[in-house]
Amino acid sequence: MRGTRQLFDVESWKVDRVWDKGELYKKRPVKPETLVRTEHILVEFGGIRAVDDVSISVRRGEILGIIGPNGAGKTSLLNVISGFYKPKHGRVYYKGRDITRLPPHERVKLGISRTFQHSELFMGMNVIENIMVGLHPWARGNPLTYALWTPGVVEWEEWARERAEHVIDLLDLHEYRYHIVGSLPPGVQKRVDLARALAQEPEVVFMDEPMAGLTREEKEDLVRAIIEVYETRGVTFVLVEHDLEVVTDICDRLVVMDFGKVIAEGPPEEVVNNPLVVKAYLGS
Amino acid sequence: MPAGVFKETYRADMAHLRYPIHWAGLVLGAGLALTAPLYLQGYYLDQAILFMIFLIAAVGLNITLGLAGLISLAHAALMGAGAYTVAMLALKAGFNAVLAIPLAGVAAAVLGFILSLPSFKLKGYYLAMASLAAQFILEYFYSLLAPEQYITVPFETKEIAGVFFGEGVPLYYLALAITVLLLLAAGNLARSSLGRAMKAVRDNDVAAEIVGINVTRTKALAFTIGGFYAGIAGGLYALYSAGIGWEGFTLLVSIELLGMVLIGGPGRVVWGSMLGVLVLKTGWTNLESSLSPLLMDMGLDIIASTAKYIVLGTLIAVFIILEPEGLIAVLRRVKEYLRLWPYSY
Numbered sequence: 039m040r041g042t043r044q045l046f047d048v049e050s051w052k053v054d055r056v057w058d059k060g061e062l063y064k065k066r067p068v069k070p071e072t073l074v075r076t077e078h079i080l081v082e083f084g085g086i087r088a089v090d091d092v093s094i095s096v097r098r099g100e101i102l103g104i105i106g107p108n109g110a111g112k113t114s115l116l117n118v119i120s121g122f123y124k125p126k127h128g129r130v131y132y133k134g135r136d137i138t139r140l141p142p143h144e145r146v147k148l149g150i151s152r153t154f155q156h157s158e159l160f161m162g163m164n165v166i167e168n169i170m171v172g173l174h175p176w177a178r179g180n181p182l183t184y185a186l187w188t189p190g191v192v193e194w195e196e197w198a199r200e201r202a203e204h205v206i207d208l209l210d211l212h213e214y215r216y217h218i219v220g221s222l223p224p225g226v227q228k229r230v231d232l233a234r235a236l237a238q239e240p241e242v243v244f245m246d247e248p249m250a251g252l253t254r255e256e257k258e259d260l261v262r263a264i265i266e267v268y269e270t271r272g273v274t275f276v277l278v279e280h281d282l283e284v285v286t287d288i289c290d291r292l293v294v295m296d297f298g299k300v301i302a303e304g305p306p307e308e309v310v311n312n313p314l315v316v317k318a319y320l321g322s
Numbered sequence: 323m324p325a326g327v328f329k330e331t332y333r334a335d336m337a338h339l340r341y342p343i344h345w346a347g348l349v350l351g352a353g354l355a356l357t358a359p360l361y362l363q364g365y366y367l368d369q370a371i372l373f374m375i376f377l378i379a380a381v382g383l384n385i386t387l388g389l390a391g392l393i394s395l396a397h398a399a400l401m402g403a404g405a406y407t408v409a410m411l412a413l414k415a416g417f418n419a420v421l422a423i424p425l426a427g428v429a430a431a432v433l434g435f436i437l438s439l440p441s442f443k444l445k446g447y448y449l450a451m452a453s454l455a456a457q458f459i460l461e462y463f464y465s466l467l468a469p470e471q472y473i474t475v476p477f478e479t480k481e482i483a484g485v486f487f488g489e490g491v492p493l494y495y496l497a498l499a500i501t502v503l504l505l506l507a508a509g510n511l512a513r514s515s516l517g518r519a520m521k522a523v524r525d526n527d528v529a530a531e532i533v534g535i536n537v538t539r540t541k542a543l544a545f546t547i548g549g550f551y552a553g554i555a556g557g558l559y560a561l562y563s564a565g566i567g568w569e570g571f572t573l574l575v576s577i578e579l580l581g582m583v584l585i586g587g588p589g590r591v592v593w594g595s596m597l598g599v600l601v602l603k604t605g606w607t608n609l610e611s612s613l614s615p616l617l618m619d620m621g622l623d624i625i626a627s628t629a630k631y632i633v634l635g636t637l638i639a640v641f642i643i644l645e646p647e648g649l650i651a652v653l654r655r656v657k658e659y660l661r662l663w664p665y666s667y
Contacts, residue, residue, distance in 0.1 A: 120532055122532060141531075142531050152532060154529065158528065158532075160521060160526055160529070163521055167521070170515070171518045171522045174518065175534035175535070177516070181516060184510060184511050184514035195332070196332045196333060234533065238534065
């Protein structure tokens, strides 16, 4: 069944409305451009340096893996990039623009989305609502127009719903549409989390340990979804991941962190044979 | 033949009236509400008016507490702000009390915004404590406003074009019109993007921020809108009541409103609030009036005077533990059962 249905209809995605950012997902040659760049990021928690002088760059059109043992500072780095932590030193640039001081909800509008390690979904809402919440930054209206349910608001709601439905299509979430998210299995929750991020039509998606706690089948499903979005949309992915098998399979480039520092960087096959990396993973 | 009702457009899926039974309910409800003065008189009409006043206030609290998850124990004080705005404007400036009701909403909304300031930093119990402090400060302030305890809104200010809106049928229809408008607005708000943003803040404020919601703004809006509803309710109360005193807006009233939302259905802005007010205000008032003479006869005077709060506290505890989604969830289960009957699924 899976193969016979057209998973994804590129044309219908580009809903023709003024406020649509539709441009983003046109098939286009990938420009060799740096999307996100961090410079000498330093994050400290009470004297412990979680992230220590980390400079990485994420290029458009790649799947970048950030790996490292527990406590290496991967998630902290991610939190800095998505704006949840303010770094003690260092700057974050997005397409050359300094976004270090920008609040998280502003970064989403620029095109940086993320998913969470423990699917931080809105457990009391259904799948549709969870995905549509992600579109709130683009909402048209104020409390008065919402209360009056003006034609403009209705039109926006329809547009948002349509976009949510496309992502539901893409990630095969049809049967769960009206299910309360808290009652869904973890694998599906991860997909809803990804769906929420993708509905925002991001240029780059940061995924925090997407494979953690999933069964092999669920992992394969999720990887397939990532590859599909990557190939049809040209969305750049950054995976913060433990699962070396997944990461070496799908990533173009790996960054290895240990004790808050970057210890290696490069193509997967090169990195996993790096003696420093082997030492960090297996101990001395 | 389709085995159920299927929607073909997103617009139909978003509508308030989605199923035939909704239309039936609308016709029945509108008919009953419009003709109520024909068969409800005196005390019972007053009960209907009080029901609507507390319904508006409860809807406001349901937006703050049920949708956005912000515990407020100062909702009665916000109601008081509305009532005192109308009363003072009428008394001191000779302002028409009916026309002052929107101003009561605005005044309470401003106060609600101020009450939202602690919520930017505080959560849960601590926010409840902050709002508790606000409740007591405002209570004290109201007692200073009227040292003689009661402010009487002059009768002539309750009049528009010779119609006296202070009691009876005109007040009933005025309250009905305002209630319908505000309930519709609340329903729209709940299904809008803002309503979803509020629910997101309630369920997981960290994720809400990362997903792109301005949490601070959403919290401020939840309190402000909740305050507006409380203010309108207070303004209507000033019209309804012969005299305004701070005793009408004490912490106990706040807790009563909290109980209405929690027991009715937090997050179900319109129907949840309606059930809560129906049980705790209308139901309880009538039960109490027949129950307390009985308790008095049995020599249980102490229980008779405090029975209300014993029951209120017990009900809140029972619902929080057994049915956090409120009475509306119970009703939904009954509905599902009847829909599927005689099959089990």
